Amino acid sequence: MSHYLSLMVTSKKDSRPAIVWFRRDLRLTDQAALGAAVASGAPVLPVFVLDDGKAGAWKAGGAARWWLHHSLTQLHAVLRHHGTGLVLRRGDSAEVILALAKEVDACAIHTGILPEPWERAADDAVAKHLKGTDCAFHRHPTVLLHDPDTITTQAGKPFGVFTPFANAFLRGVPIGTPVPAPKRIKGADLPASEDISDWALRPTITWDAQFADAWVPGEAGAAATLDRFLDEAVNGYDVGRNAVSKAGSSSLSPFLHWGEISPTQVWAATLHTDHPHTAGPVAYRRELIWREFAAHVLWHHPTVPEEPLRPEFKAFRWRRDPRALKAWQRGQTGVPIVDAGMRQLWSIGWMHNRVRMITASYLVKHLLVPWEDGQAWFWETLVDADLGNNSVNWQWVAGCGADAAPFFRIFNPVLQGTKFDPDGDYVRRWVPELTKLDTRFIHEPWAAPNTALAAAGIILGKTYPKPMIDLAEGRARALAALRDTGGKRADQLV
Ligand SMILES: Cc1cc2nc3c(=O)[nH]c(=O)nc-3n(C[C@H](O)[C@H](O)[C@H](O)COP(=O)(O)OP(=O)(O)OC[C@H]3O[C@@H](n4cnc5c(N)ncnc54)[C@H](O)[C@@H]3O)c2cc1C
Structure with missing residues (x-):
């Protein structure tokens, strides 16, 4: 080849863009797909594809879409600042990415590895199509600390139980140092992009009024949230995480879900605290391993959102009860800690972990409503909704997961409230009609004498609901249903 020709070939090759296909990794720091594209020297073309079709019932819910709107807006602004921008496209993600690669004559596509079944199917389609072409397809770990294919039991099987998974994780997963964001990105010429306002991601009803007070989506909001947690809460996290009215946990779940901060950044940050190996930071990192475990379960059991992992639960006698479900969704069950949690969820798109467990347990056990109904509501209303x-957590609470709390262990919401919200602050914040009730009765207003109710301006059944079901009765009914399941006794199911 002549020198002139080789120069031409080189410059054509150099000008072919590398696509960075952003998914649930909407950040610049420690973003391996972006890092690899920048390091390749090719001009970088960042893109996000909204694909509601492939995900089917699991397309992002209302609260998550609110978050996504703001997150993409932020990412676009940050990318602009770094010398490029974000191209938005809609449609079948594999088809859109392949069409874009053709349109711009891309030399490579870089993207993250995600555990959701439809994302894996999209990757397979892209990889298959590009095989043998001059456009390379690279997948990078941007979402998880571990590669879901690599952690196995000694027999080479996936883990079904958390503790051995966590042990294997701690033994075997090297956790690197987070990589800083590129200082500047050599941007490719950007092809046409859709306008985010045409995607109508924000709710049409004024449901999200309080979301913006509670959250600042995007990478900067994630960093500020992490800093707050490190300064104020990580050291006491092992205890403080259960105090439901305090900010004792990190509130990083939506940022982690959307990848505005990487789990490596969060993990590493806890190792740079003053006492990284004391109970608080250790307990915190264990929760990050729960996140890895849930992804591991989904990776190896892609039907976990639809089917109980313990097959005997397919025969469980749930009650389809739209009235009970609606009361639960609206925070009108008459059980204060349950109603407080459900109203917190509706108001800010997030609920404290302890209260998620209490509300979920009340739905599937006291009300005997199928866990799938609760899961679907959480999916619609959580900003951190994560498949x-x-x-995995719904199945854990319902007792039908691989490593679940046994069904017969039924949370008593009054005792839980008394223990984790002893002053009733959480209930008073989210259930204002109970504000003036004496703390002795705040978790069981039905047990309050008439004088205490009258002094607080409460008329049960009028200003605040009477409980939907007597708690002891609900418990007995749940245990009876369990006994009837497939003819098995409760102790055979645990
Ligand atoms: C019924 C039910 C449904 C849930 N649904 C979701 C969901 O859709 N999305 C979601 O991110 N979490 C879910 N969780 C887990 C947990 O409640 C939230 O991750 C946590 O409350 C988020 O608050 P935080 O960021 O302050 O958590 P922290 O206590 O600060 O924990 C740090 C991070 O660890 C991870 N984590 C913590 N607990 C768990 C857990 N039990 N399982 C998996 N990862 C965990 C989260 O990414 C969290 O941000 C659910 C729990 C229950 C009981």
Whole structure:
């Protein structure tokens, strides 16, 4: 080849863009797909594809879409600042990405590895199509600390139980140092982009009024949230995480879900605290391993959002009860800690972990409503709605997951409230009609004498609901249903 020709070939090759296909990794720091594209020297073309079709019932819910709107807006602004921008496209993600690669004559596509089944299917389609072409397809770990294919039991099987998974994780997963954001990005010429306002991601009803007070989506908001947690709460996290009215946990779940901060950044940050190996930071990192475990379960059991992992639960006698479900969704069950949690969820798109467990347990046990109904509501209303975390935790609470709390262990919401919200602050914040009730009765207003109710301006059944079901009765009914399941006794199911 002549020198002139080789120069031409080189410059054509150099000008071919590398696509960075952003998914649930909407950040610049420690973003391996972006880092690899920048390091390749090719001009970088960042893109996000909204694909509601492939995900089917699991397309992002209302609260998550609110978050996504703001997150993409932020990412676009940050990318602009770095010398490029974000191209938005809609449609079948594999088809859109392949069409874009053709349109711009891309030399490579870089993207993250995600555990959701439809994302894996999209990757397979892209990889298959590009095989043998001059456009390379690279997948990078941007979402998880571990590669879901690599952690196995000694027999080479996936883990079904958390503790051995966590042990294997701690033994075997090297956690690197987060990579800083590129200082500047050599941007490719950007092809046409859709306008985010045409995607109508924000709710049409004024449901999100309080979301913006509670959250600042995007990478800067994630960093500020992490800093607050490190300064104020990580050291006491092992205890403080259960105090439901305090900011004792990190509130990083939506940022982690959307990848505005990487789990490596969060993990590493806890190792740079003053006492990284004391109970608080250790307990915190264990929760990050729960997140890895949920993704591991989803990776190896892609039907976990739809089917109980313990097959005997397919025969469980749930009650389809739209009235009970609606009362639960609206925070009108008459059980204060449950109603407080459900109203917190509706108001800010997030609920404290302890209260997620209490509200979920009340729905599936006291009300005997199928866990799938609760899961679907959480999916619609959580800003951090995450397929692996949501399904695995719902199955855990319902007792039908691989490593679940036994069904017969039924949370008593009054005792839980008294223990984790002893002053009733959480209930008073989210259920204002109970504000003036004496703390002795705040978790069981039905047990309050008439004088205490009258002094607080409460008329049960009028200003605040009477409980939907007597708690002891609900418990007995749940245990009876469990006994009837497939003819098995409760102790055979645990
Ligand atoms: C019924 C039910 C449904 C849930 N649905 C979701 C969901 O859709 N999305 C979601 O991110 N979490 C879910 N969780 C897990 C947990 O409640 C939230 O991750 C946590 O409350 C988020 O608050 P935080 O960021 O302050 O958590 P922290 O206590 O600060 O924990 C740090 C991070 O660890 C991870 N984590 C913590 N607890 C768990 C857990 N039990 N399982 C998996 N990861 C965990 C989260 O990413 C969290 O941000 C669910 C829990 C229950 C009981």
